[in-house]
Amino acid sequence: MAKAILPGSYDPVTKGHLDIILRAKQLYGDVTVGILFNPEKEYLFTPEQKKALLEEALEGTDIPVIIWEGMLFDLCNEQGYTHIVKGVRRGDMEYETEMAEYNSARCRAVTVMMPAKEEFENISSTLVRESLGAGKEIKSLCPAWELTERFYAENTKM
Numbered sequence: 242m243a244k245a246i247l248p249g250s251y252d253p254v255t256k257g258h259l260d261i262i263l264r265a266k267q268l269y270g271d272v273t274v275g276i277l278f279n280p281e282k283e284y285l286f287t288p289e290q291k292k293a294l295l296e297e298a299l300e301g302t303d304i305p306v307i308i309w310e311g312m313l314f315d316l317c318n319e320q321g322y323t324h325i326v327k328g329v330r331r332g333d334m335e336y337e338t339e340m341a342e343y344n345s346a347r348c349r350a351v352t353v354m355m356p357a358k359e360e361f362e363n364i365s366s367t368l369v370r371e372s373l374g375a376g377k378e379i380k381s382l383c384p385a386w387e388l389t390e391r392f393y394a395e396n397t398k399m
Contacts, residue, residue: 244322246273246317246320251274255382255383257357257361257365265355272304275313276307292308294392297385313325314348318348318349325341329357
């Protein structure tokens with residue numbers, strides 16, 4: 242039986258992320274969203290805020306959201322994930338292929354690259370953060386846009 246993890250930083254969750262998560266759910270049934278950390282990145286939202294955003298976006302589904310501070314391959318080994326599902330845009334393939342090779346040498350989970358749909362190709366968490374910083378609307382970019390705006394305001398007030 243397949244058991245899939247959808248790892249990411251989700252800083253914040255976008256409509257593109259949500260599309261990949263829901264498509265993976267259709268394919269695998271047993272899916273979990275994992276909020277993971279890249280030590281080379283700075284994050285705007287706390288892990289707990291990201292979890293709240295994802296839970297709001299996934300309301301009405303039975304998709305759990307977890308926070309994991311370790312390595313992805315350790316998570317797969319410890320929790321028995323058989324598949325790692327990664328959403329990829331055109332420019333992501335080289336990096337994601339390297340990560341897939343790294344993880345496959347350390348766990349049995351198979352990495353599946355799921356291409357972004359055309360309408361989500363240009364949506365990224367970076368675009369959402371930039372839009373927030375410029376005072377632009379994010380409703381078209383985020384499934385949990387009101388909560389995202391609230392957390393942004395809380396995190397950036399001086």
